[in-house]
Amino acid sequence: MKKFLYITIAILLICVIFWGGTYMDKKAKDNAYNNAITLIQNGSYEDALAALEKANPNILDRKNFKSDMEYGIDETYKNTLPLYSYALAQLEYNSEKKHMRTVNDYLDLIPADYSDELSEDIKTFRESFKPQYDEFLEEEKRKDEELRLKIEESNRQYYAKLKTIIPYKGMNESDINKTIMGKPYKSETEKNSWGEYYTKYYWRANDGETMLIVTCKDKAVTSVSRYGWEYYWTEDIKPVWNGKNPYKNKTSSSSSSYKKNSAKKSNDDPYNVNDYTDPEDFYYDNYDDFWEYEEAEDYFNEHHKD
Secondary structure, three states, X not given: OHHHHHHHHHHHHHHHHHHHHHHHHHHHHHHHHHHHHHHHHOOOHHHHHHHHHHHOOOOOOHHHHHHHHHHOOXXXXXXXXXHHXXXXXXXXXXXXXXXXXXXXXXXXXXXXXXXXXXXXXXXXXHHHHHHHHHHHHHHHHHHHHHHHHHHHXXXXXXXXXXXXXXXXXXXXXXXXXXXXXXXXXXXXXXXXXXXXEEEEEEEEOOOOOEEEEEEEEOOEEEEEEEEOHHHHEOOOOOEOOOOOOOOOOOEOOOOOOOOOOOOEOOOOOXXXXXXXXXXXXXXXXXXXXXXXXHHHHHHHHHHOOO
């Protein structure tokens, strides 16, 4: 009999503890929830958010609230979600930065037919915010149009300038045929010793001689080499398409030890690089026609036949 009595008492104690704990937990959540409502009414939105988070432990994530709402949030205490959204909207609206789109996003999380706690406050705020948001959108539209026109004018000036200059180092590869040179007459893609691909573009004068080679890598111009400075180019670096190469019919002297023969220069190779055994000798004999050694070396490598 005593054993049965002890068991009964133990069960009653467990029930009291369980229901007592449940009651205390509900009481704590209820207190936090009601406190949040009061804080919102008083304009203490940061504290109100903290109170709602306390009423919903491990459920609300302020930073990811919008995305969480999109994918669904676990069951919350009473009308936490609309109140939390409203508090976030007010907090952003009253902040220094005042991101209007963010305020609107939070308000959109509240059902249009919401009619519980603070529904009148939410309705009033929505009504006052809407014309402000419409004005903001119009201003954003105006700024976007202004920016579009600026970009359009900048692009117009850029491409107008391109028509007056030759390709330059650093410009976009896609724009080289929009320069004063127009489209190249040919291009070649090669691979260097490091396994990197690059493309060379060639322009020639009306007499068929190469006057410009532009090298591109990774969609940008990496080098620009002009040929025939004295007769294919003006002093301000404009092409002279009808320029005449005075060395075109010149024969090479056979007195130099590094020359092979004195054959006349061909149309494809007005400098007859095959009369030379290395690019350095070639450059020294023709340095007036090249801006730098590298240009002469490029020409030598392109036309020389081993």
